[in-house]
Each structure stands twice: as C-alpha cells, then as structure tokens.
Amino acid sequence: MTLARVRAEGVFYLLVLPFAALTILFGLWPIILSVQVSFTASATALSPNPTWVGFANYATILSDELFLASLWRTLAYTVMAVTLNLAFALGAAMLLDGTLLKRGNMVFRLVLFLPVVTPDVAGYVVWRWLFDHSFGAVNAALDLLGLPAFGGLTTVQTATFAILIAELWHHAGFYMIIFLANLAIRDPALEEAAKMDGAGAWACFRHVILPQLRPAIVINLVYATIQFLKTFTVVVVMTKGGPAESTTFVSYLAYQYFDQARYGEATAMASVLFAIVIALSLLAYRLGERGRT
Amino acid sequence: MNRRWASLLAYLVAIPVAIAFVFPYAWMFSGAFRRTRDVLSDPLRLWPEQFDLSFLADIGRIGGVPLASYFLNSILFTLGATVVGTVAAALGAYALVRRPDLPGFRLIRSGFMLTVMYPYMLLVIPVYIVMHTLGLLGSALGIVLFLSLGPLQFFLFEQFFRAIPKEVIEAATIDGASEFQVLFRIVLPMAMPVTATVSLIAFLLNWAQWFPVLVISRGPETYTLPVALLSLNTELGASFQGIMALAVITTLPPAIVFLIAQKRVMQGMAQGAVKG
Numbered sequence: 001m002t003l004a005r006v007r008a009e010g011v012f013y014l015l016v017l018p019f020a021a022l023t024i025l026f027g028l029w030p031i032i033l034s035v036q037v038s039f040t041a042s043a044t045a046l047s048p049n050p051t052w053v054g055f056a057n058y059a060t061i062l063s064d065e066l067f068l069a070s071l072w073r074t075l076a077y078t079v080m081a082v083t084l085n086l087a088f089a090l091g092a093a094m095l096l097d098g099t100l101l102k103r104g105n106m107v108f109r110l111v112l113f114l115p116v117v118t119p120d121v122a123g124y125v126v127w128r129w130l131f132d133h134s135f136g137a138v139n140a141a142l143d144l145l146g147l148p149a150f151g152g153l154t155t156v157q158t159a160t161f162a163i164l165i166a167e168l169w170h171h172a173g174f175y176m177i178i179f180l181a182n183l184a185i186r187d188p189a190l191e192e193a194a195k196m197d198g199a200g201a202w203a204c205f206r207h208v209i210l211p212q213l214r215p216a217i218v219i220n221l222v223y224a225t226i227q228f229l230k231t232f233t234v235v236v237v238m239t240k241g242g243p244a245e246s247t248t249f250v251s252y253l254a255y256q257y258f259d260q261a262r263y264g265e266a267t268a269m270a271s272v273l274f275a276i277v278i279a280l281s282l283l284a285y286r287l288g289e290r291g292r293t
Numbered sequence: 294m295n296r297r298w299a300s301l302l303a304y305l306v307a308i309p310v311a312i313a314f315v316f317p318y319a320w321m322f323s324g325a326f327r328r329t330r331d332v333l334s335d336p337l338r339l340w341p342e343q344f345d346l347s348f349l350a351d352i353g354r355i356g357g358v359p360l361a362s363y364f365l366n367s368i369l370f371t372l373g374a375t376v377v378g379t380v381a382a383a384l385g386a387y388a389l390v391r392r393p394d395l396p397g398f399r400l401i402r403s404g405f406m407l408t409v410m411y412p413y414m415l416l417v418i419p420v421y422i423v424m425h426t427l428g429l430l431g432s433a434l435g436i437v438l439f440l441s442l443g444p445l446q447f448f449l450f451e452q453f454f455r456a457i458p459k460e461v462i463e464a465a466t467i468d469g470a471s472e473f474q475v476l477f478r479i480v481l482p483m484a485m486p487v488t489a490t491v492s493l494i495a496f497l498l499n500w501a502q503w504f505p506v507l508v509i510s511r512g513p514e515t516y517t518l519p520v521a522l523l524s525l526n527t528e529l530g531a532s533f534q535g536i537m538a539l540a541v542i543t544t545l546p547p548a549i550v551f552l553i554a555q556k557r558v559m560q561g562m563a564q565g566a567v568k569g
Contacts, residue, residue, distance in 0.1 A: 011472040012388040012395055018377075019385025020401045022442045025427070027408030030419030037418065046422065092310070100303035110552070111311045113559055114318075117551045119501035121519040122543040125526050125536060126317045129324075135533060137320055140336040169314060174562065181563040219567060232414040233504070237523065251414045258418055270415035277410055 038267035045263040057264040058272075066245075067253060067269060074229060074249040074273075081164055081228040086220055089172045090213075093179035094205070109180075113173035120170055124237035127166040128153065131238075153239055156246045163234045163247060170234075171227065175220045182216035183209075222284045226277055321544070324537035332533060351535030355521050356513040364542070367500060367517040370436050375495040378441030383488060386450035387480065391462075409444040417508050424509050431511030439505050443498060445565035446491045452564065453487040454480070490561035493554050500547045518543040 038057055040050035061067045095101065096109055115123055130138050131152035139149050151158035186209065194208045232251040235241055241248035241256070248256075250273050257266040319339050324332060325348055326341040352360055389398055420439065421430070429435030457480065465475050481488075503519040510516055516524070522539045525531050551558055 008472055009392070009395060012392045012398075015384040015476075016388040016398065016401060018381040019388075019405075019447075022381055022438065023401065023405045023408060025423065026420065026439050026442055027411075028404050030416045030423050031408065031411055033419035033422055034415070095303055095307060098303075100300045101307055102300070104304065104307060108307050108311055109559075110555055111314050113555070114548065114551065115314065116562075117497045117501075117547050117558065119503070119519045119543050119547065121501070121503050121523050122321075122540045123317065125522060125540050126321045128526070129533065129536070130317060130320065134333055135336060137316070137336045144337065169317070174566075177559050177563045178566055181560075181567065215567075223566060226410070230412045230414060237526065251412060254415055255417065263418055267415075267418060270412060270418075273412050273415065274410070277412060281410065 034267045034270055037263050038271050040264055042262050042264040045267075053264070057268040061265050061268050061272070064265075066248075067250075067265075069245070070248050070250050070253045071272075073246075074231070074251075077160065077164075077231065077249060078225060078228040080160075081167060081231075082221065082224040084164060085168055085172050085175055085224055085228075086217070088168060089175035089220070090179055092172070092176045093183060094209075096176075096180060097183045112176055115170050116173040118170070120233045121237055123170050124166055124234050127162075127169070128238045131162050154243060156244050159239055159243055159246050163231075163238055166238065167228070167231070167234055171224070175224060178220050178223075179213065179216050182213050186212040218284060218287065222281050225280050225284065229273065229277055229280070318544070321537050321540050325534060325541050327534065329533045345534070348532070348534045348538035351532045352525070352539050355525050355539075356516075358513045358516070358521075360521075360539075360542075362514070363516055363518050363521040366433075366515060367519075367543075367546075370433065370440065370506070370517055371496055371499040373433075373437040374440035374499045375492055377437060378443055378446055378495050378499075379488060379492050381441060382443070382446040382491065383450050383481075383484065386447055387454050387476065390451055390454040405444075405447065408442070414504055417504070420505065421508055430509060431515060432509075433515060435509045436506055436515060439509060440499050440502055443495060445498070445562065446495050449487055449491050449494075449561060449565045450484070453484060457483065490557050493550065493558055494561050494565070496550060497547050497558065 037045045037050075039052055039054060041053050041056075044050045092108075092112055096105055099105075101108055130136050131150070133139060133152065133154065136152065138152065142148065142150055150162075152162050153159050190208050190212070191204055194204050199207070230251055231249050232255070235247050235249060235252045236255075239247040241252050250269055254266045254269040254273075257263075257269070323339045323341055326344045326346075327338075328342075328345045328347070331338075331342050354360070355363070385401075389402055392398060393402075424430045424435045424439075427435070429438070461479065462475055465479055470478070500517075501519060503517070503523060506515070506517050506520050507523075510520070513521070513524070518539070522536070522543050525539055526536055
C-alpha cells in the first residue's frame with residue numbers, strides 16, 4: 001500500500017521535474033544571484049569571493065540623480081502609456097463588439113492584433129524610420145495634410161510621444177482582445193432593461209457595460225502596468241535613451257550601468273523596479289477583489 | 294435610418310485607424326524594394342518605381358555571417374524552445390493541478406509566479422552568470438532552454454487541466470489504470486486542442502525574442518533574425534533598403550502563422566492572460 005503510494009506520488013514528481021528544473025535554473029537562480037550581486041561591490045561582484053557591502057549600492061542609487069530622474073520618468077511614462085493603451089483598446093473593443101462594422105469587423109480585428117505578434121524589434125525599427133526626418137513618411141504625411149512637422153525622435157518634447165505611439169501600435173491589440181472576451185460574456189438583459197428605462201447610449205455604457213468590464217479592466221491594468229514599467233526594447237531600438245536622457249527609463253539605465261561594469265548598482269535598480277512591480281500588481285488585484293464583493 | 298448613420302460613423306473611425314495600423318507594414322515592404330534615393334524623394338509612395346533587388350546583396354551577409362544562418366537559427370531555436378516549453382509546461386501544469394498537496398509543489402508554483410513578475414530584461418546579468426556556470430554560454434542549447442519557459446504556456450495548460458472533471462480521472466483510476474495510463478490515454482488526448490494553441494502562441498512569442506539570445510550568444514553565429522536586425526539597424530552606414538528587407542524577413546513567418554491560425558491565437562492569448 002505505502003509502496004504503491006510512493007510510486008504514484010513519484011510519477012508526479014517525475015512529471016513536474018522539467019518544469020521545476022527550468023524554473024529554478026533560469027528563473028529563481030538568476031533572481032537570487034541578482035539580489036546577491038546588489039549587496040556586493042561592483043568590482044568584485046563576479047569574482048568567487050565578492051566583497052559584501054550591505055545596502056551601500058541601494059544608498060548610492062537612491063542618491064543618484066540619474067536614477068531618481070529615470071524612476072520618475074518611468075512612472076510618468078507608465079501612467080501615460082497605460083491610460084492611452086487601455087482607453088484606445090476599450091474604444092476599439094466597443095466598436096468591434098457591436099454589429100456596426102459588419103464585414104469590416106474581422107479585418108479590423110486582425111489589423112489591430114497583427115502588431116502584437118509582429119516581433120517588437122521589427123516593428124520598432126520600422127517606426128524609427130517612419131519618424132526619421134528625411135526618410136520618414138510621418139512628416140511627409142503631415143506636410144501633405146498641411147500640418148506642422150513632428151519633431152519625432154530628435155527633440156526632447158516629442159521623443160516620449162513618438163515611442164508612446166509605437167508602443168500603442170504594438171500592444172493595444174492585446175488589451176483589446178481581453179476587453180472583447182469580457183464583453184462577450186456580459187449580460188445583455190441588463191442593457192435591454194436600461195434601454196427600456198430610457199437610458200441613452202452613454203448612460204448605458206457608463207452605468208451598465210463599464211461595471212461589468214471590471215475583470216478585464218483589472219487584468220489589463222495589471223498587465224499594462226507591468227509591461228510599461230519594464231519598457232526597454234522600444235528604447236534600445238528607437239532612441240537609445242535620448243535625446244538628452246528624455247527616454248532613459250529604469251530598465252535602460254540599469255542596462256547602461258551593467259554595460260559600464262557597475263553591476264552592484266545595476267542589480268540594485270533591478271530589485272527596486274521588481275519591488276515596485278510587485279507592489280503595484282498587488283494593489284491592482286486588491287482593488288479588483290474589493291470591487292467584486 | 295439611425296442605424297445606418299451609426300454604421301457610417303463607425304467606418305469613419307475604423308478606416309483611418311486601420312490604415313494607420315497597416316501603413317508600417319506596407320511602407321516596410323515597399324521600402325525593401327525601392328532604391329534609397331527614391332524613398333528620400335518621395336517617402337509616402339507605396340508602389341515601387343521599379344522592383345530593385347539590391348537588398349539581396351545588402352543583407353546577404355550581416356556581421357560576417359550569411360543571412361541563411363540567422364534564418365536557420367530563428368527556425369531551430371524557436372521550434373526547439375516551443376517543443377521543450379510546451380512539453381514542460383503541459384506535464385508540469387498537470388502534476389501541479391492534480392496533486393497540489395504534494396510537498397514542494399506549492400513552492401514550485403510560487404517560484405514560477407515570482408519569475409513571471411521579475412522584470413525580464415533585468416535578468417541579463419545573472420542569466421549571463423548562470424549560463425557561464427553551466428557551460429552553456431554561446432550555445433544553442435542555452436538559448437533554447439532559456440526561451441522555453443513562458444507564463445502564457447503554463448497558464449493555458451493549468452486552466453485546461455483544472456476544468457477536467459475529477460470524476461473522469463477517478464473513474465479511470467478505479468478501473469485500475471496507472472497514473473501514466475491516465476495521463477497518456479485519457480488526459481493528453483483531451484488536451485490536443487490546447488496543446489496546439491500553446492505551441493502556436495509559443496512559436497510566435499519565441500520568434501520575437503531578442504534580448505536573451507543576444508546575452509547568451511558569444512558572437513553572431515548564434516544570433517536570430519531579430520538580433521541581426523537590431524545590429525544591422527545600429528550599424529553605421531547600413532542601407533535603408535537592407536534594413537527594411539530584413540524587417541520583412543523577420544516579420545513574415547509569424548505574420549503568416551498568425552493569419553492562418555488567427556482565431557486560435559487570439560482566443561488563446563486572451564484566455565492565457567485572464568488566468569494570470
């Protein structure tokens with residue numbers, strides 16, 4: 001009896017082994033190493049006997065103007081990107097949910113989702129050149145419409161806006177299908193009742209549909225917040241953090257420090273960003289849970 | 294009446310948005326075939342003046358490595374990571390769902406959740422050390438194993454296995470089937486559709502990966518298409534036409550896979566996300 005049980009349980013350990021091994025080797029181990037490196041002096045971080053410096057690296061980055069500026073920049077960018085992406089995705093989902101687009105519906109859906117499965121490097125490379133002053137179609141189009149030229153990636157005022165557009169193009173389709181999945185399972189009787197009571201289209205959306213979208217809003221909020229806090233690829237491809245550091249977000253700054261062999265500070269930044277990601281995700285889940293009861 | 298106006302209005306919004314979303318693809322395609330000076334004189338034109346094939350020479354070799362090598366790496370690493378990741382996620386999720394009570398199993402799941410939350414890009418330093426310690430730096434195996442782990446794959450399987458009624462499995466166990474028989478004769482055949490979905494999504498996600506590939510690589514010999522594109526784009530004096538052509542080659546395989554299996558991909562991605 002016990003032997004049979006041991007054998008039966010052994011099977012499950014065998015099944016979970018590859019998954020557990022991958023998680024430990026390429027997930028947990030690097031994370032532990034990262035935390036460990038953040039407590040050592042950069043010069044000795046990668047040697048077998050590193051010098052432990054306690055929280056010195058954390059103290060250094062918290063008094064580092066570059067880091068603090070990039071942290072605020074990252075938070076501000078995240079707020080803008082999350083708002084823009086979710087508002088756009090919700091609008092697109094509402095447009096697609098009805099029958100107004102008839103045959104155009106599937107095409108519109110595909111067109112908005114295709115960038116999600118397009119390799120981000122490829123998409124951002126194309127956008128980088130679209131914004132280019134001599135090659136770019138963006139300014140040529142604005143010129144054609146009689147609008148003033150767009151500074152694109154070269155001016156401090158417009159670079160953030162330019163990467164917001166490129167990221168919207170790449171990510172919004174994903175948030176859109178989450179909204180669509182939620183819209184598909186809502187209760188149509190509620191809307192009929194509201195219409196019967198004489199509610200207009202906006203009142204119906206605001207007081208009947210939107211409350212039912214709470215699950216999708218929470219999921220999208222968590223996903224988008226994590227996504228944009230980590231913003232990295234778009235910066236590497238399109239701006240290299242410039243102009244004048246206006247797009248140097250925490251991930252990119254940490255990467256630059258790493259490149260300069262400032263391992264301790266770079267990993268300390270990683271820990272800080274990780275803590276923020278976890279705190280914000282928990283907060284969003286809490287808000288979602290509270291709304292359910 | 295009212296409805297027709299509303300429909301017209303919907304199209305008036307949808308069409309410009311759709312054009313803005315498709316334009317980068319059209320522009321990329323035409324840029325691959327247009328001579329650079331033609332693009333400079335008329336950036337908006339989409340139909341090439343003539344189909345210029347000089348990009349073939351521009352990107353025949355990138356960083357001293359032939360284009361075919363990047364393409365082959367992309368195919369092999371993506372497929373390898375897809376197979377390893379799908380199998381590991383399927384078996385792992387099944388074991389964790391069936392016996393969450395076994396010692397250590399909750400810990401494995403929490404550990405996985407933690408790695409999902411960690412800012413992926415910032416694993417760079419430690420992953421480098423891990424690969425170095427394991428002797429996998431610069432190896433295809435290291436790249437494949439690192440890419441194989443993904444949250445969406447695991448969540449889709451977990452969700453599917455949770456939905457299987459307990460009675461189905463209990464009935465088989467009472468009939469004297471061993472755990473392996475239950476898995477291979479009952480559960481896995483049921484899981485074929487979700488396995489197909491997971492493989493498709495894993496393929497699309499893995500194809501796009503660039504940072505881990507760059508970090509684990511020792512040189513361009515193990516670069517994939519996105520990494521080659523990135524290094525070409527940062528190369529001084531690289532031709533615009535070549536960059537666009539390489540972007541087309543990088544984009545086309547996942548775009549084709551997606552367009553063939555769009556419904557499955559979109560549904561799967563929405564489901565996998567809802568779980569996480």
